[in-house]
Amino acid sequence: MNFSVKSFGCKINKYNSNKLIKKLKGNGLKYKKNIFNIDYLIIYSCSVRNNVINKIYSIFGKLNKKCNVILLGCVLNKKYIKKNFKCIKLISNNLKEVISYIKK
Structure with missing residues (x-):
């Protein structure tokens, strides 16, 4: 399965995104930088600012x-x-929970 991760907002989200990428790759999933032709898109969001919400939509x-x-x-x-x-x-x-969901 292919996945991509997009991170918006704070440094914690970016750190957690990188951590998740490593864990999913370690579980046999293939990471792709683009959002096309993937099975899962994981979005780490910081929806405090309205422009981030609009980007996600x-x-x-x-x-x-x-x-x-x-x-x-x-x-x-x-x-x-x-x-x-x-x-x-x-x-x-x-x-x-995310890793378990994807693995099922």
Whole structure:
């Protein structure tokens, strides 16, 4: 399976993104820098600023229909996101939960 990780916001999100990439690669998944032709897109978000939220929504429109999106970090308005973006499969702040979800 292929995956990509996009990180928005603070240094902690970038650190956690790199940590997650290493763990998923260690579990046999293939990391791709682009968001096209992937099975999973993992977004570490910091939705404190509205421009970050708009960037994330823009990404959703560019994905293929088969892509599964996992959101991590501070995500505001989870109900709105789950209702309006069917590509969202998981919203979590737990790396182990994300890895388990992808491996199943």
